[in-house]
């Protein structure tokens with residue numbers, strides 16, 4: 001387990017993933033009934049962009065560092081809850097703090113909601129557990145996220161979101177994401193699932209998307225942000241999310257948010273996005 005999210009915190013992929021994560025939870029919270037958010041690959045929850053790891057890659061500079069200035073007015077409306085989370089976290093932890101998914105989820109969960117965070121790396125688990133396990137509606141588990149996913153669904157609330165954000169250290173993790181999403185949706189058909197993936201080349205992503213389109217019994221969205229041309233597969237060109245059972249509003253929101261992010265976060269002349277439906281209704 002070599003992957004350390006501290007090197008990448010706040011990069012363009014985090015901005016895309018976290019902004020959409022907040023949109024999905026905000027939608028689920030339109031109802032008062034409790035919900036559960038399960039984060040299968042949680043990380044440490046809070047990062048210091050002035051720290052050694054962030055400083056060595058500087059990735060955040062071309063991510064969160066580029067959205068200090070407002071995007072289009074329509075995109076700003078959708079980005080507002082994400083910006084509020086960041087502002088609240090900075091107010092509490094300092095101007096160079098950046099929240100990982102557990103801190104974002106913690107920030108927006110209501111008293112009646114529950115958050116479960118799974119992290120396998122012993123040191124990361126310890127950091128997260130020390131910060132989160134004393135809060136009664138949050139739980140941090142030291143487990144393999146893939147195994148935990150199936151053990152934790154369906155949750156007793158019967159409503160909620162599963163975020164799957166693996167490190168992609170192993171060559172087959174993208175195919176595995178497709179397999180595990182299909183298995184999970186069989187076990188809990190009404191849960192909302194958001195599975196993140198990196199985009200170097202498009203062909204491997206297309207293959208998993210085709211499989212989800214053919215086999216997923218529930219509606220889904222393939223949402224992508226490209227900051228560079230994916231014909232050069234030697235680098236990270238984009239960031240994607242497969243969302244199963246998306247809120248009905250998510251496609252329209254992504255159609256507003258992603259082009260604005262692509263325009264701002266593009267590294268050169270190339271910037272692009274995709275909002276494509278898959279599954280039965282596509």
Ligand SMILES: C[S@@+](CC[C@H](N)C(=O)[O-])C[C@H]1O[C@@H](n2cnc3c(N)ncnc32)[C@H](O)[C@@H]1O
Pocket residue numbers: 001003004005017039040041042043044045099100101102118119120121124143144145146165166167
């Ligand atoms: C991409 S990072 C997570 C970032 C986090 N979700 C966020 O948005 O802030 C992936 C995390 O998964 C952890 N990890 C790696 N293999 C794992 C496994 N099998 N089960 C659970 N966590 C794992 C890594 O230690 C790392 O912290």
